[in-house]
Amino acid sequence: xxxxxxxxxxxxxxxxxDAFVHEVERACEQRGLRLTPIRANALRLIASAGRPIKAxxxxxxxxxxxxxxxxxxxxxxxxxxxxxxxxxxxASINAYVGCHHPGGETHAVPFLICDRCQSATELEDExxxxxxxxxxxxxxxAPQAQTLxxxxxxxxxxxxx
Numbered sequence: 001x002x003x004x005x006x007x008x009x010x011x012x013x014x015x016x017x018d019a020f021v022h023e024v025e026r027a028c029e030q031r032g033l034r035l036t037p038i039r040a041n042a043l044r045l046i047a048s049a050g051r052p053i054k055a056x057x058x059x060x061x062x063x064x065x066x067x068x069x070x071x072x073x074x075x076x077x078x079x080x081x082x083x084x085x086x087x088x089x090x091a092s093i094n095a096y097v098g099c100h101h102p103g104g105e106t107h108a109v110p111f112l113i114c115d116r117c118q119s120a121t122e123l124e125d126e127x128x129x130x131x132x133x134x135x136x137x138x139x140x141x142a143p144q145a146q147t148l149x150x151x152x153x154x155x156x157x158x159x160x161x
């Protein structure tokens with residue numbers, strides 16, 4: 001059964017970039033990972049954006065603090081952050097958001113994406129993830145990853161018709 005969690009609240013989002021980076025730094029220390037200054041800067045900018053951010057927008061912002069920043073550098077930082085579950089990639093809009101559980105295990109999470117204001121809500125609902133996994137396995141499919149993105153209008157945008 002699904003449980004209520006702050007992640008299901010559209011107002012719950014990773015906003016404090018510095019606190020988010022500190023939490024990821026602690027997770028990296030515990031896991032023996034290296035959070036380089038460029039990775040930390042990318043993470044801070046993603047967390048502070050308040051909505052999904054595209055790689056080239058991130059690159060433009062990073063150039064203000066790291067002159068030699070180039071696309072491969074940003075993509076390597078994003079790959080590291082994704083691999084270790086510190087951020088999520090929203091494939092349908094090709095953008096990134098901070099994970100609400102950066103100290104935890106990598107996990108599948110459905111997202112609600114507003115097509116008007118571009119907000120993204122991390123919908124933590126184990127029953128949805130479990131149902132997709134169970135249905136795939138019942139069909140003889142061996143799932144390795146899940147991406148579920150639901151597009152529409154958030155409550156605020158829907159009320160502004």
